[in-house]
Amino acid sequence: MSAPDGPYAPPRARRSRLPWAALVLLGVPVLLAVLGPLLYGGDLAPADGALPSRPPGGQHPLGTDVLGRDVLGLVLRGGASVVGGAVAALAVGMAVGVPLGLLAAGPSRRLDEVVMRTSDVLLAFPGLLVLMTLAATGHRAWGWPVAVAGLLQVPAVARLVRGAALAPGARTVVEALRMQGHGWAYVQLRHLVRESAGPLATDAAGRFTTVLYLLASANFLGLGLPASSPDWAVLVERNRDALFLQPAAVLVPAGLLTALCVGGNLLVDRALARGRGLM
Template identity: 35%
Template structure:
């Protein structure tokens, strides 16, 4: 009986996984669409103040209600989607350039170069990420650009370690010796052979990291180090909506908070499957 049920259970699990992936992918497609068309779809400007509608409940005029300044929450959520998603993309792009360069260089050169870069990344990796980010912001000032750069520097060692482990196994492949026999230099071999072959695993890893990067930037905005008013970035919206909680107005905090949570969950659900597919093809 168990032998008969096992294939069925496996089939149900695969179908459930596929359904979860497509639900998450569909939701993320809507979020990306909102990021691209938010300013056109929003019924109000994100900074449009209406003192006659402060803490207004959901209605036909304000689908999700308003905040402490009478600003429409639905409009702010739509318009803030672009900024909320752009930050993690820029963060991971910068961290990837730095991390991949360090990881591939360490694996290619080996010896004291590998040891030195490994020790440097170990120190940065061991240093509390949030404390490092706050230190950078304290030196260069708060704001979305500083938050992105600071977090990129904090994420770079993680990506460097992962890249180095992948590159070390890649260096043992026969095509590396073939390129060397052809007289190609190390930079050419890495750019033409090593890095392209690492891309499937790296992209899958970065997709999974995206949700964590979004949460990190939202946390900095919540603490006042990232996006600044009158931005409608979701982390900042959560922070600004706190004033209404003690007065019984929960939506200004719950709406952007739920949006962050749903995007992170959807990215993780879809990202794990994408990563598995890319690794299988790689």
């Protein structure tokens, strides 16, 4: 007798379908971000005679926004800044946090204290408040929110790397390698980085969602990209007053942002469940 489907399916059967849902939710916005600019290379300026906030139909399958621009073209062109900014910020966090974590896990206790206490101070600052303060000083260029969002991830990344490097099994191997005459660079860069790769990969997927949320919130509040940008978060903010008149201009980019976050979280949950042997 076959196992039941639907809501009465066994937990293992339901979990086995989870990656497909996660891949679809994550894959659609990522593909739009990568291929969208190639599919739509036209001008984003309002077409002649285009009216603002018009519902879908005719030459505009998703209607027009408050400026009379084609929403479909904006959606196809707006994902690159979303995904690109999140990836760039995550790269900044990893590039700074991993070396700091390795330094903190080294033999110097004083250096460990300096790195960890500094990270404690940085963890106390709310990310969005930092971005608002940055915008108030006049630093509104796209690179500033990306750099700050990446630096805000450094304390957590450094702590993760330090914890993985100080695990009992890792420390035993480190002592053995030092007794064999291997230097600091070999131990840190060859062994400890490899030991931290698994936790870092799992954490990076969840941290991508955190960075994405932070940058999207900044753009939604007008702290990052200009109001004319096709960025999905900017589109939501720009067209929210016309939600009931032209809902597609708000719901489509908002849905893509939601799918990106939910898909990333589902994949992280799947990876963690596999690591615990639940899948």
